Amino acid sequence: MRKGEAGRASTDAVLAFCWSARVLTATDAMEATGLTRSTVIDAIDELVEAGVLRELPNARAAGEYRSGRPARRFEVRTDFGIVVGLDAGNAHIAVTVADPFDRVLAHRRIEIGRSRSARAHRRIILDLLNETLASAGETRERILAVCAGVAAPVDRQGFSPPHPELFWERTNPDLIELLADWAPVVEVKNDAQLAAAAEGAEGAAIGCQDYVALLAGERFGSGVVVDGHLLHGAHGGVGEGVVFDHVVGVGSAFGLRYGIERQVRAALEAGEISPDGALAALASEEDIPPQAVLELASAGDADALLVAERVGSALATVIGVLGSTFDPDRVIVCGAIAEGIEPVLAAARRLLPERLHLPAPELIASTLGADVVSRGAIATAREAARTRTVPMRVRAGLQAGSAALA
Structure with missing residues (x-):
């Protein structure tokens, strides 16, 4: 050498x-x-x-x-630069500006409409990035690394494969190119993979070598860690939820938010719940709030517990597929839906041993809330700053000094 x-x-x-x-x-x-x-x-x-x-x-x-x-x-x-984390979801955008260590300088999250063009999605992202930087009192020139999480598979170059209904193109409208001049290092990752990074860094998977972080609110998506390594795949598709469209007992890649609503309406139509009960009153709303159903179940409401049992059965099948495929020690249900999800998890735990031959993984709810992807994005951006940007800048300074002496 x-x-x-x-x-x-x-x-x-x-x-x-x-x-x-x-x-x-x-x-x-x-x-x-x-x-x-x-x-x-x-x-x-x-x-x-x-x-x-x-x-x-x-x-x-x-x-x-x-x-x-x-x-x-x-x-x-701690003042030599900043990192930026972006959570570009299907129905929300969140931006976090932080120092390279442990302090968040600004965080903003907005809800957005699901029907929009890729061009509109890019504009929303850029506007929120600029607004959040301004609220942190920072500028683009000080960014060391950016990490964006998207609801799509992402290859190692940051691009998503084509989707039959253009969903992946909308949620990841070539963000790697859009953000290329924002920082020395820009990474685009699948949102469930970032959830897994967050759980491993500061959540329920600290010290665990084999686990699955299951984003389960809007759609099922899994960040999979085996033998301490986050799995990726040729197109970033490890853990993609479309498989559950074809699994008997699940039937859809749509997550628990929609599963709860479907089961409430199905039970009401079948006459299995009281038409005068609290759950029936929720069903009169155009969109049934899942957290309200879970709160009723936690309080012992018999109708809500029936729904929780049926949603838990479908979840047990989901976990059974993941358990048989990846053999995790732990499965962590992540995202906003994790708050109050215990009645569903309790039902799934009882049924899970019937759904796979391997020992059943521990099934737990994340405590990182709706910002789990943002947390994973920041953790990944900090790692990129530490291992890539800062060493590059130090080497550039050394090379400039050597050239000056020549």
């Missing part, structure tokens, strides 16, 4: 440690990386020059010095 490559690898190793340590001394970095003191000090100086690290007052000035020469202390700057 050439000397330049060795120096770059050393700087990358120190940078990786700095990102996790946040505050450090050269001795800390030496112990963590196994590099020599002179190599670590050179790398730290380069990171200071690149604006990634700043030197702190030494131990004497900080009031911690006792004897001997006080160590130089450094911290990773």
